[in-house]
Amino acid sequence: MNWDQVQGNWKQMRGSVKSAWGRLTDDELDQINGERDKLVGIIQERYGMAKDEAEREVERRVETFKM
Numbered sequence: 001m002n003w004d005q006v007q008g009n010w011k012q013m014r015g016s017v018k019s020a021w022g023r024l025t026d027d028e029l030d031q032i033n034g035e036r037d038k039l040v041g042i043i044q045e046r047y048g049m050a051k052d053e054a055e056r057e058v059e060r061r062v063e064t065f066k067m
Helices: 003-008 010-020 026-032 036-047 051-062
Strands: none
Touching: 003 010, 003 036, 010 026, 026 036, 036 051
């Protein structure tokens, strides 16, 4: 799955995102609203990752998401 698919189906993908990154709150998921950069930024903050590490993590996990 690519990010365009995630963004276009954000409401359906929220569960997968929440499963992948359980520390994210529902408010943060609302704030992200399918925007990759916002997800990366919040993952950086919540998990204490560097930006490039968070970006790699997002790419790796998105490939495993199912609709």
